[in-house]
Amino acid sequence: MSDTILATRNLQKSFGALKATDNVSIDLRAGEIHAIIGPNGAGKSTLIGQISGGLKSDAGQVHLMGRDVTALATEARAKAGLGRTFQISALAMEDTVLENVLLGAIGATGGGWRFLRGVSGDRDLNARAMEALARVGLAAAKDTRCADLSHGQRRQLEVAVALTLQPKAFVMDEPMAGLGAEGSKAMTGFLDGLRSEAPILLVEHDMDAVFALADRISVLVYGRIIASGNVDEIRASAEVREAYLGESV
Amino acid sequence: MIGERHVNLAVLAGLVIVPLWALWADEIFTITLTTRAVILALAAVGLNIALGIGGMVSFGHAVFFGLGGYAMGILAFHAQSYTPLQFGPLSLAGTKSMQVIWLVAMVTSALAAWVIGLLSLRTTGVYFIMITLAFGQMFFYFAISWGSYGGEDGLSIYVRNGFPGLNTLVPIQFFWLCLVALCVALVVQWRLRTSPFGLTLNAVRQTPQRVETVGLNPRKHKLVAFVISGAITGLAGALFADLNRFVSPTMFSWQLSGELIILIIIGGVGRLMGPVIGAAIFVALEHWLGGLTDFWHIWLGVILICIVLFGRGGVIGLLTGKEGPHV
Numbered sequence: 118m119s120d121t122i123l124a125t126r127n128l129q130k131s132f133g134a135l136k137a138t139d140n141v142s143i144d145l146r147a148g149e150i151h152a153i154i155g156p157n158g159a160g161k162s163t164l165i166g167q168i169s170g171g172l173k174s175d176a177g178q179v180h181l182m183g184r185d186v187t188a189l190a191t192e193a194r195a196k197a198g199l200g201r202t203f204q205i206s207a208l209a210m211e212d213t214v215l216e217n218v219l220l221g222a223i224g225a226t227g228g229g230w231r232f233l234r235g236v237s238g239d240r241d242l243n244a245r246a247m248e249a250l251a252r253v254g255l256a257a258a259k260d261t262r263c264a265d266l267s268h269g270q271r272r273q274l275e276v277a278v279a280l281t282l283q284p285k286a287f288v289m290d291e292p293m294a295g296l297g298a299e300g301s302k303a304m305t306g307f308l309d310g311l312r313s314e315a316p317i318l319l320v321e322h323d324m325d326a327v328f329a330l331a332d333r334i335s336v337l338v339y340g341r342i343i344a345s346g347n348v349d350e351i352r353a354s355a356e357v358r359e360a361y362l363g364e365s366v
Numbered sequence: 367m368i369g370e371r372h373v374n375l376a377v378l379a380g381l382v383i384v385p386l387w388a389l390w391a392d393e394i395f396t397i398t399l400t401t402r403a404v405i406l407a408l409a410a411v412g413l414n415i416a417l418g419i420g421g422m423v424s425f426g427h428a429v430f431f432g433l434g435g436y437a438m439g440i441l442a443f444h445a446q447s448y449t450p451l452q453f454g455p456l457s458l459a460g461t462k463s464m465q466v467i468w469l470v471a472m473v474t475s476a477l478a479a480w481v482i483g484l485l486s487l488r489t490t491g492v493y494f495i496m497i498t499l500a501f502g503q504m505f506f507y508f509a510i511s512w513g514s515y516g517g518e519d520g521l522s523i524y525v526r527n528g529f530p531g532l533n534t535l536v537p538i539q540f541f542w543l544c545l546v547a548l549c550v551a552l553v554v555q556w557r558l559r560t561s562p563f564g565l566t567l568n569a570v571r572q573t574p575q576r577v578e579t580v581g582l583n584p585r586k587h588k589l590v591a592f593v594i595s596g597a598i599t600g601l602a603g604a605l606f607a608d609l610n611r612f613v614s615p616t617m618f619s620w621q622l623s624g625e626l627i628i629l630i631i632i633g634g635v636g637r638l639m640g641p642v643i644g645a646a647i648f649v650a651l652e653h654w655l656g657g658l659t660d661f662w663h664i665w666l667g668v669i670l671i672c673i674v675l676f677g678r679g680g681v682i683g684l685l686t687g688k689e690g691p692h693v
């Protein structure tokens with residue numbers, strides 16, 4: 118399809134004898150949220166790693182905006198328009214919230230090679246960073262050290278850093294994990310609006326959020342996509358109930 | 367607790383007051399000691415950029431210190447012996463000009479840092495420590511076997527090199543020159559740390575995978591930082607050789623690499639003035655304890671252990687009550 122933004126073709130990754138992902142082909146179309154669900158250890162984070170470039174695939178391809186990015190390193194894929202969030206926060210813990218988003222802004226403006234002019238005096242960088250913080254509701258915490266943030270705030274900050282990149286596609290690994298009911302609701306509302314800017318490949322355990330948000334759901338079990346469809350189809354699927362929903366719903 | 371800015375200003379004031387007092391009291395040796403501290407501080411500022419900001423625990427920074435030293439030694443040796451410096455088919459004259467020597471020292475060190483960085487930045491952690499140590503040993507043994515420049519005995523330079531408008535033979539004048547070099551390096555370190563490059567490098571140390579996912583290349587940033595770091599330490603090496611009017615393979619020794627790391631830890635890793643405070647304490651201990659016992663390194667070790675155990679931010683951490691630059 119022409120409006121496919123991100124696609125994987127037969128992605129595969131083994132850790133020793135374990136096939137973490139096995140022939141995974143999914144796509145993400147403009148304007149949609151495509152949720153990937155599956156039990157612990159199903160290979161969801163492995164898939165995210167393969168898409169974003171952190172993990173080298175054994176086989177298969179990743180296409181972004183119709184371009185084969187399989188051979189590209191992580192930073193090149195980011196530049197090509199991929200915005201990723203981590204399941205386990207990968208933030209600079211010693212730095213402030215603002216500095217963490219500034220890093221994203223620096224990446225987005227290709228400005229890691231400016232040596233002498235201070236970041237704090239750069240209006241463009243700061244405007245980008247503050248805008249992203251404001252959108253996730255972290256503007257007031259900008260001077261807080263990342264290590265002092267609550268778990269939920271770190272999740273928000275993860276998303277804010279990805280926002281600064283203004284990516285063509287978001288790839289999010291459990292942005293709601295541990296957020297609590299309130300936080301989950303707020304994040305659900307935010308992601309709902311975000312999809313019109315760029316589609317989201319959403320790995321999530323929170324079924325309420327997934328059913329509320331997803332245009333499509335793919336179910337990953339033991340590294341394989343066992344079902345794919347809209348919310349109603351996935352809810353109705355006996356195979357999915359048995360393999361996954363049976364244990365969590 | 368004292369603000370870090372005040373600590374920094376007090377340290378700078380000390381670097382001006384101590385030699386002025388020594389000049390007034392005619393304590394020439396104190397001026398020499400302070401000069402030594404300033405030069406070691408400069409070398410450590412170089413290392414601090416790699417280690418403190420970039421998290422690269424280089425156990426081979428003596429390579430750059432030694433290269434700076436030998437750049438001075440070789441150029442001045444050919445100038446004082448009126449022999450040409452044979453460089454393949456090229457025949458160059460030596461020089462007694464400090465500016466030329468500094469330039470050669472920095473360029474040579476930067477090139478060496480680039481090559482060493484390319485090869486060793488593929489590794490991290492203990493492997494990086496070991497591979498940089500190995501490079502240090504390589505240069506050390508090469509210098510020992512390099513007979514034309516004194517081998518193990520080193521090279522003596524009879525007259526200190528010159529700088530326009532100064533009489534560098536006068537200790538206080540040479541001191542001011544070294545202090546200006548240190549201040550310039552401190553400004554560079556400070557601007558670097560607050561620039562987009564520095565913010566990125568600082569993040570590379572903490573979370574390289576994040577840096578990649580925002581489209582920046584961690585290894586390239588580390589490499590550039592390593593090159594800048596090597597160049598600054600190389601400049602310090604040239605000044606150190608000029609202070610002693612002597613170069614020898616010990617400038618390449620692993621002990622020297624280790625001492626640079628130690629004095630950064632004592633002062634405060636990644637702190638602007640960490641290298642300066644560390645170098646001042648190191649030189650003071652070396653002088654006073656070294657006069658009392660040959661085993662003064664043991665006491666240095668005790669201090670180091672105390673700092674690592676009880677004051678993670680080094681002396682600056684203790685004074686400011688903040689373990690890191692941001693806490």
Ligand SMILES: Nc1ncnc2c1ncn2[C@@H]1O[C@H](COP(=O)(O)OP(=O)(O)OP(=O)(O)O)[C@@H](O)[C@H]1O
Pocket residue numbers: 132135137155156157158159160161162163164204
């Ligand atoms: N680097 C690795 N080395 C070896 N095995 C790994 C590695 N990373 C993941 N695995 C294994 O691969 C399988 C898939 O892991 P992955 O993290 O992708 O699961 P997940 O679906 O994200 O699980 P969760 O819901 O717990 O986050 C697991 O069995 C895991 O133990």
Ligand SMILES: [Mg+2]
Pocket residue numbers: 161162163204290
């Ligand atoms: Mg996971």
